[in-house]
Amino acid sequence: MQAAPATLEIEAESLSALEVESIELFIGFFKLIGLQKSVGEIYGLLFVSSRALAMDDIMTRLGISLGAASQGLKVLRSVGAVKSVYMPGDRRDHYVADLELSKFATAFIQEELKPRLDRALERIGTMESLASGMDSGDRATAEERLERLKHWLERGESMLPWLLKFLVK
Amino acid sequence: MQAAPATLEIEAESLSALEVESIELFIGFFKLIGLQKSVGEIYGLLFVSSRALAMDDIMTRLGISLGAASQGLKVLRSVGAVKSVYMPGDRRDHYVADLELSKFATAFIQEELKPRLDRALERIGTMESLASGMDSGDRATAEERLERLKHWLERGESMLPWLLKFLVK
């Protein structure tokens, strides 16, 4: 008994092998930096498209909902990964992939990594005062470890500008 | 009408303010590299503990289940973030935090980032052959973009050894 083709497969038939590879590649990368599947799908599709696509093209080709397409494009616009281009005689927005790939890494570093390092360093300040009220054995342990953690975080933080420069160049 | 204290709060009372800060700090970092909350909790607790803790200490203090504690410790052992120490007269394993913080970053780079870059570069090979069978307009677009992506990924890959050295030193 052969199962009827799943919806997913039907949809996928309208995608070329190249598009499927591209979509899978970007889903993987985007997940890594904390972005969801549908965002990766959209970018993957646009990346190998030589034409600008409207939102309903994207919905149809990928088989995703209106809401997912709208929100995915919102995220991609917000990190500068897509831009909309004007198409004469068509009311709809049309999107193309921005090929400046370093933008993703940059956005991740500045919006995820940097704030988290800053927050952690703040927290260490708090922890240092908490530790100073403990009795000597525990205090010594805590202070030594906090010092170590702080040192390591500062080192990480100091690397970020270099990393950004390397990626953008 | 005052609500009765939630279980979480009861548990949390057995944690010092320092422990809470440490736990929150590490939950945040571990999430960033794709590890789950309970893993961060356990490491955070051990990080500020001057004594080695047994698994049931960990369960009790954090208010997590047997399974979560066992699995969390398994992950932490696998990345070398904790080690067990021998406690005379006690059958149970006792754990201490490994303070070599660079291990986390190293594990992330080698187990998440590097394989994903390798996989992506492989995929680009596939995509290049797929593109070569297209007609000229689309082919030119695809080839140019693939070249660009490849270049960027190779650049990223070339940075990893340097990054590792910087973090470990």
Added chain:
DNA sequence: TAGTCATTTCATTTTTTATTGAAGAGCTTG
């Protein structure tokens, strides 16, 4: 300005991921 079309928003549903705890395997000890 009424009607149509494109897009956004968000309450609901679905899917995915993490947690729980009972069952059981492996040690240790009396």
Added chain:
DNA sequence: CAAGCTCTTCAATAAAAAATGAAATGACTA
């Protein structure tokens, strides 16, 4: 070698995250 601990595993459950689509919004046009 039986009874008791400690720890692991995994099927079931709970929690979190993402996707859906109907309704609201805004924008153009006839």
